[in-house]
Amino acid sequence: MKDFFDVAVIGAGMAGILAARDLSQKGHSVVLLEGRDRVGGRTFTTEAFGTELELGGTYVHWTHPTIWHELQRHGIPIFAPLNAEKAYWLADDDVHWGTMNDYYEAVNPLMSQFVHDARSQFPMPFNVSAVASDVDQQSLEDRIISLNLSAYERDVLEGAMSGLVHSYREQGVAQLLQGVSGTFGDYNGFFETASFWHIEGGTKRLGNAIMSESAAMLRLQTPIQSISDNGSLVTVTTRAGEVIHSRFVISAMPINTLGDITIEPELPAPAQSMINSKNPVMASKIYVRVKGTIEPFNAFAPAGKSPINAARAESRYEGDTLIMCICSDAAAIDANDHMAVQDALRKFVPDIEVIDTASHDWGTDEFSQGGWGWYRPGKLTGAAPLMRQPHGRIFFAGSDIASLGAGFIEGAMQTGVVAARQVASALAIEE
Numbered sequence: 544m545k546d547f548f549d550v551a552v553i554g555a556g557m558a559g560i561l562a563a564r565d566l567s568q569k570g571h572s573v574v575l576l577e578g579r580d581r582v583g584g585r586t587f588t589t590e591a592f593g594t595e596l597e598l599g600g601t602y603v604h605w606t607h608p609t610i611w612h613e614l615q616r617h618g619i620p621i622f623a624p625l626n627a628e629k630a631y632w633l634a635d636d637d638v639h640w641g642t643m644n645d646y647y648e649a650v651n652p653l654m655s656q657f658v659h660d661a662r663s664q665f666p667m668p669f670n671v672s673a674v675a676s677d678v679d680q681q682s683l684e685d686r687i688i689s690l691n692l693s694a695y696e697r698d699v700l701e702g703a704m705s706g707l708v709h710s711y712r713e714q715g716v717a718q719l720l721q722g723v724s725g726t727f728g729d730y731n732g733f734f735e736t737a738s739f740w741h742i743e744g745g746t747k748r749l750g751n752a753i754m755s756e757s758a759a760m761l762r763l764q765t766p767i768q769s770i771s772d773n774g775s776l777v778t779v780t781t782r783a784g785e786v787i788h789s790r791f792v793i794s795a796m797p798i799n800t801l802g803d804i805t806i807e808p809e810l811p812a813p814a815q816s817m818i819n820s821k822n823p824v825m826a827s828k829i830y831v832r833v834k835g836t837i838e839p840f841n842a843f844a845p846a847g848k849s850p851i852n853a854a855r856a857e858s859r860y861e862g863d864t865l866i867m868c869i870c871s872d873a874a875a876i877d878a879n880d881h882m883a884v885q886d887a888l889r890k891f892v893p894d895i896e897v898i899d900t901a902s903h904d905w906g907t908d909e910f911s912q913g914g915w916g917w918y919r920p921g922k923l924t925g926a927a928p929l930m931r932q933p934h935g936r937i938f939f940a941g942s943d944i945a946s947l948g949a950g951f952i953e954g955a956m957q958t959g960v961v962a963a964r965q966v967a968s969a970l971a972i973e974e
């Protein structure tokens with residue numbers, strides 16, 4: 544098998560497949576090395592209950608420029624979930640309910656306080672070098688405490704962001720402020736961009752469309768063990784001991800799997816420390832099929848106070864309703880235990896009847912070892928910009944180190960496009 548390429552791209556998530564496509568379309572020889580038996584990484588459209596569901600990254604938006612460009616390029620439409628007028632929110636040990644407007648009345652003043660400085664801290668959300676580093680040192684929890692809220696108010700606020708949170712203490716506030724600044728300081732706008740619009744045919748359809756334009760050689764089930772740059776050539780060694788040489792490498796693996804890879808020469812200390820401290824998000828998503836066409840609802844509970852922290856009736860299927868649930872801590876519930884899931888949902892909707900569930904455990908998956916990316920305090924402005932710099936002939940991509948759109952498919956795609964452009968320039972200089 545061919546063992547020398549212009550570029551080896553490692554990791555066929557959204558970052559890697561875009562980087563590989565762009566470089567191969569420029570005429571460079573590219574190998575795309577992927578540990579799993581499929582492309583897509585933390586996006587995963589799969590069949591469950593006889594229909595297709597997204598067990599990983601799902602929601603996209605037209606304000607996310609790279610993904611929107613790709614969707615338009617391939618003529619792929621998006622659609623909205625069921626319209627839910629009813630809201631449940633767990634706060635101060637009670638489940639409260641009302642219309643979505645009642646819920647917004649409770650949460651909006653608190654959230655406005657929480658993100659009041661989003662635009663002033665991130666005047667140009669795409670430029671993190673313009674950000675004061677002290678705000679990046681703050682955790683979500685630091686900021687929550689600084690607001691001196693009542694127990695009820697704190698739970699309402701924490702519940703509103705729980706669909707993004709595993710740990711208020713370990714996750715920095717800066718990433719949230721940056722996202723909200725990107726929607727002109729409006730948290731509800733940010734929430735819509737993050738959690739509403741689906742891709743028709745799923746992320747798999749988009750991934751396949753991108754791959755159909757790629758001339759890269761795709762090698763599935765080829766986990767990488769080490770990357771070594773000798774200054775004129777990069778050697779990639781697979782777990783099976785196969786050696787592949789390339790002029791440049793783009794590593795598009797999740798930050799939580801990079802600790803398993805030997806990289807030579809060593810990375811600068813702050814970058815290595817970011818890899819060692821890991822992305823803290825160990826959350827999961829469960830799709831639940833419940834009996835009948837129940838009234839559409841949204842539910843919110845603070846991370847740590849319920850095994851299900853965000854839930855939404857998303858669609859109808861064969862006379863039943865499909866509920867999307869986010870569990871801030873994947874370990875807090877067994878997604879296959881229908882009774883446990885039913886009990887957790889009945890906290891909000893008393894008579895709900897679970898028929899089936901589908902989930903993927905991203906935390907124990909060896910090729911992700913975590914959920915969506917979230918910067919620990921200090922990392923957004925500290926180590927991440929450093930990781931986006933070339934390390935000799937090795938370039939890094941992936942949503943976990945993205946500048947804008949970190950933690951989202953958008954961030955993955957942006958970093959893939961940028962890394963491909965940088966490597967193409969480096970190749971042009973050498974040719």
Ligand SMILES: Cc1cc2nc3c(=O)[nH]c(=O)nc-3n(C[C@H](O)[C@H](O)[C@H](O)COP(=O)(O)OP(=O)(O)OC[C@H]3O[C@@H](n4cnc5c(N)ncnc54)[C@H](O)[C@@H]3O)c2cc1C
Pocket residue numbers: 553554555556557558559576577578579582583584585586598599600601602603737738765766767768795796797800804826827828905909910911913914915916940941942943949950951952953955
């Ligand atoms: C439950 C969940 C819900 C989410 N919801 C949303 C959402 O609604 N909207 C949104 O925009 N984002 C969402 N995200 C985040 C989004 O899915 C990710 O940010 C994005 O898909 C990451 O893409 P990536 O290419 O950076 O990394 P990945 O998709 O993780 O791709 C990295 C690739 O590297 C491979 N790999 C790892 N180790 C090795 C190795 N040693 N050798 C070879 N290959 C290796 C992996 O198998 C993987 O294919 C969600 C994520 C999760 C987990």
